[in-house]
Amino acid sequence: MRDEGVSPWATLVFEVMSQQTPIPRVQPVWQVWMERWPTPAALGAASPAEVLVAWDHLGYPSRALRLQQCARAIAARPGGQVPADLEELLALPGVGPYTASAVASFAYHRRVPVLDTNVRRVLARACDGTEFAPSSAPSRTERGRAESLLPQTGEAAAEWNVALMELGALVCTQRAPRCGECPLAQGCRWLTEGRPAASVRPRGQSWAGTDRQARGRVMALLRDSHTHGRQTTREQALRVATLPGSDSEQAGRVLVGLVADGLVVERDEGTVLELPS
Numbered sequence: 001m002r003d004e005g006v007s008p009w010a011t012l013v014f015e016v017m018s019q020q021t022p023i024p025r026v027q028p029v030w031q032v033w034m035e036r037w038p039t040p041a042a043l044g045a046a047s048p049a050e051v052l053v054a055w056d057h058l059g060y061p062s063r064a065l066r067l068q069q070c071a072r073a074i075a076a077r078p079g080g081q082v083p084a085d086l087e088e089l090l091a092l093p094g095v096g097p098y099t100a101s102a103v104a105s106f107a108y109h110r111r112v113p114v115l116d117t118n119v120r121r122v123l124a125r126a127c128d129g130t131e132f133a134p135s136s137a138p139s140r141t142e143r144g145r146a147e148s149l150l151p152q153t154g155e156a157a158a159e160w161n162v163a164l165m166e167l168g169a170l171v172c173t174q175r176a177p178r179c180g181e182c183p184l185a186q187g188c189r190w191l192t193e194g195r196p197a198a199s200v201r202p203r204g205q206s207w208a209g210t211d212r213q214a215r216g217r218v219m220a221l222l223r224d225s226h227t228h229g230r231q232t233t234r235e236q237a238l239r240v241a242t243l244p245g246s247d248s249e250q251a252g253r254v255l256v257g258l259v260a261d262g263l264v265v266e267r268d269e270g271t272v273l274e275l276p277s
């Protein structure tokens with residue numbers, strides 16, 4: 001959460017969860033996590049299986065395991081607290097530039113920009129007059145421009161960051177920007193220049209039939225089996241990983257990938273699958 005009074009640890013967990021998952025889905029899971037594991041040490045002491053079950057349907061479950069590694073690294077620091085320094089945050093497992101700057105800004109009021117996809121789109125449109133074409137990471141130019149726009153104090157910068165994120169999420173949306181309701185409309189270059197189209201169209205994220213969908217189904221089966229103390233056989237896992245119309249190798253490939261990622265372990269010569277203990 002990005003409100004006052006939320007601990008740095010709770011902020012870090014929220015930002016990791018909300019990076020690839022919509023906030024309405026994150027909120028209830030985050031609340032359960034914070035009640036159950038209010039400190040890094042508490043999450044560090046849980047079993048990976050418990051953590052994966054509690055991750056529920058947030059997707060990309062490798063994030064849950066990295067978050068636990070991060071919790072253990074923080075708990076091992078003197079004092080066991082989330083660091084405030086950007087470089088120290090970036091040195092934690094699973095913490096990239098977005099999460100580090102979000103924690104530094106929201107939890108510690110460090111004067112740093114927080115560049116998520118929404119903010120990058122708003123700034124590209126309003127300042128450059130161009131439609132945003134996502135690249136993997138913000139460029140140095142983007143970062144420099146965002147820094148130059150920050151208010152002078154860290155507290156005001158945190159409010160600015162939250163405001164831009166919300167503007168991008170609710171008003172300056174990718175598909176249907178509501179320029180008539182936008183407080184930046186008067187100075188927005190993209191609007192003034194007639195809302196030019198992007199030279200590169202962002203690719204839509206497909207889901208049905210993908211390995212991601214099949215992985216999600218296997219993880220849901222294993223979470224359910226773990227919760228109810230049941231065994232999952234490889235045959236059962238292969239069945240749920242087989243999607244209608246998928247290629248014949250997909251289900252096997254998905255299981256191999258989950259094992260390689262440490263999300264699933266094999267037992268009894270590979271005939272039984274389970275979450276890591």
Ligand code: SF4
Nearest residue numbers: 172177179182185188
């Ligand atoms: S005026 Fe339109 S394009 Fe410009 S920042 Fe506002 S919503 Fe986005």
